[in-house]
Amino acid sequence: MYTAGMSTPDRLIEATRELLWERGYVGMSPKAIQQHAGVGQGSMYHHFTGKPDLALTAIRRTADELREAADRVLDTPGSAYERISAYLLRERDVLRGCPVGRLTMDPDIIASDELREPVDETIAWLRGRLAGIVREGVDRGEFAPSLVPEEIAASVVATVQGGYVLARASGSTDAFDAGVRGLLSLLAPPA
Amino acid sequence: MYTAGMSTPDRLIEATRELLWERGYVGMSPKAIQQHAGVGQGSMYHHFTGKPDLALTAIRRTADELREAADRVLDTPGSAYERISAYLLRERDVLRGCPVGRLTMDPDIIASDELREPVDETIAWLRGRLAGIVREGVDRGEFAPSLVPEEIAASVVATVQGGYVLARASGSTDAFDAGVRGLLSLLAPPA
DNA sequence: GTCTATAGTTGGATAGAC
DNA sequence: GTCTATCCAACTATAGAC
Numbered sequence: 385m386y387t388a389g390m391s392t393p394d395r396l397i398e399a400t401r402e403l404l405w406e407r408g409y410v411g412m413s414p415k416a417i418q419q420h421a422g423v424g425q426g427s428m429y430h431h432f433t434g435k436p437d438l439a440l441t442a443i444r445r446t447a448d449e450l451r452e453a454a455d456r457v458l459d460t461p462g463s464a465y466e467r468i469s470a471y472l473l474r475e476r477d478v479l480r481g482c483p484v485g486r487l488t489m490d491p492d493i494i495a496s497d498e499l500r501e502p503v504d505e506t507i508a509w510l511r512g513r514l515a516g517i518v519r520e521g522v523d524r525g526e527f528a529p530s531l532v533p534e535e536i537a538a539s540v541v542a543t544v545q546g547g548y549v550l551a552r553a554s555g556s557t558d559a560f561d562a563g564v565r566g567l568l569s570l571l572a573p574p575a
Numbered sequence: 576m577y578t579a580g581m582s583t584p585d586r587l588i589e590a591t592r593e594l595l596w597e598r599g600y601v602g603m604s605p606k607a608i609q610q611h612a613g614v615g616q617g618s619m620y621h622h623f624t625g626k627p628d629l630a631l632t633a634i635r636r637t638a639d640e641l642r643e644a645a646d647r648v649l650d651t652p653g654s655a656y657e658r659i660s661a662y663l664l665r666e667r668d669v670l671r672g673c674p675v676g677r678l679t680m681d682p683d684i685i686a687s688d689e690l691r692e693p694v695d696e697t698i699a700w701l702r703g704r705l706a707g708i709v710r711e712g713v714d715r716g717e718f719a720p721s722l723v724p725e726e727i728a729a730s731v732v733a734t735v736q737g738g739y740v741l742a743r744a745s746g747s748t749d750a751f752d753a754g755v756r757g758l759l760s761l762l763a764p765p766a
Numbered sequence: 767g768t769c770t771a772t773a774g775t776t777g778g779a780t781a782g783a784c
Numbered sequence: 785g786t787c788t789a790t791c792c793a794a795c796t797a798t799a800g801a802c
Contacts, residue, residue: 407601407682408599408680410602411682411683481679481680482740485737488672488739488743489599489672489680489740490602491597491598491599491602500746504745507741508745531757532756532760535756536761538738538741538750538753538757539754539757539761541737542736542737542738542750542751543730543733544733545736545741546733546734546736546740547729549673549679549680549733550698550732550733550736553676553699554695554699555691559702559729559733562723562728562729562730563726563730564730567758567761569723569726570727570758570761
């Protein structure tokens with residue numbers, strides 16, 4: 385991670401984001417954060433009250449980035465199918481998993497309403513965003529009127545989140561791609 | 576957990592299965608295992624070489640159970656859609672997540688080929704099993720011939736695994752159910 | 767703001783008595 | 785087979801000097 389030129393708090397936040405992604409909250413120690421950030425113990429506890437404080441700040445930043453990245457592919461012209469397809473096919477670090485979704489499997493995150501909140505909010509936002517696009521597709525006659533936008537949106541997000549699981553289990557990105565293609569083949573408007 | 580009447584190794588294995596499900600590998604300590612099993616330190620290290628040994632045994636048992644449970648709903652008469660539907664709708668402890676899939680988010684599991692192996696094998700088996708059913712559906716004309724069985728199977732498994740993520744993020748099972756219904760609505764043969 | 771020192775707790779395991 | 789004692793490292797801070 386390139387942290388030169390960053391302020392000490394930023395170096396700590398970036399190190400925490402990396403470690404949360406790589407090892408999760410329970411698998412991440414303050415010492416590891418300090419070492420990755422190249423920052424001493426005293427500095428960390430000067431700028432943050434402790435591990436939960438730093439984690440919350442890091443999670444919020446990651447959540448903001450994820451939203452912006454999703455909006456970049458969703459907020460485009462094109463048919464509903466094209467926009468959903470663009471979301472599903474966007475570049476991802478598949479074997480690392482989702483930096484937000486992975487946190488749902490962390491017991492200490494789930495046990496804390498404060499730490500879970502930005503995770504919940506991000507995924508809820510994404511589901512709503514996709515549901516709106518599906519609804520547009522239905523309204524325009526692009527999708528069958530029987531489709532329930534909120535359900536299709538949940539399927540899309542779940543396919544991505546589950547795709548990470550399949551990929552990490554097998555150690556290959558193939559399973560992720562297969563799941564996405566499967567869903568797209570079901571969603572594809574009749575040619 | 577009811578462990579009365581079980582042998583000491585079995586009590587340890589069951590306690591480990593619970594803790595792996597609840598807290599993951601990195602979040603589970605030998606001391607916690609002993610306490611949950613009601614077994615002393617000496618006993619644990621007498622029967623198992625350490626935490627990895629015990630975890631491997633526990634994961635294998637959980638994987639076996641998951642396979643049997645899946646086979647019970649898949650190995651039935653009925654159309655391909657009905658069998659896949661039965662799998663997707665089978666009872667689950669949604670907010671606890673998948674006891675096998677959750678392990679893919681555990682860094683120490685993924686870092687160890689030995690611990691990852693039963694996880695990989697179980698999910699690969701499930702994908703293959705579902706792909707076979709989809710293939711039958713295609714062969715019988717129940718599904719569109721354009722569907723790729725392996726891809727649909729991956730979508731089905733991913734929807735379930737991702738459904739757990741959505742549910743745990745929101746703290747409610749609703750999102751899981753929505754994802755499943757969405758996928759089923761896309762998969763449903765024309766009425 | 768940053769550093770080093772200190773401290774109590776837990777993690778993960780070994781040794782040896784019984 | 786099980787128990788207690790012991791061990792060293794790591795975890796998660798706090799204290800106080802600079």
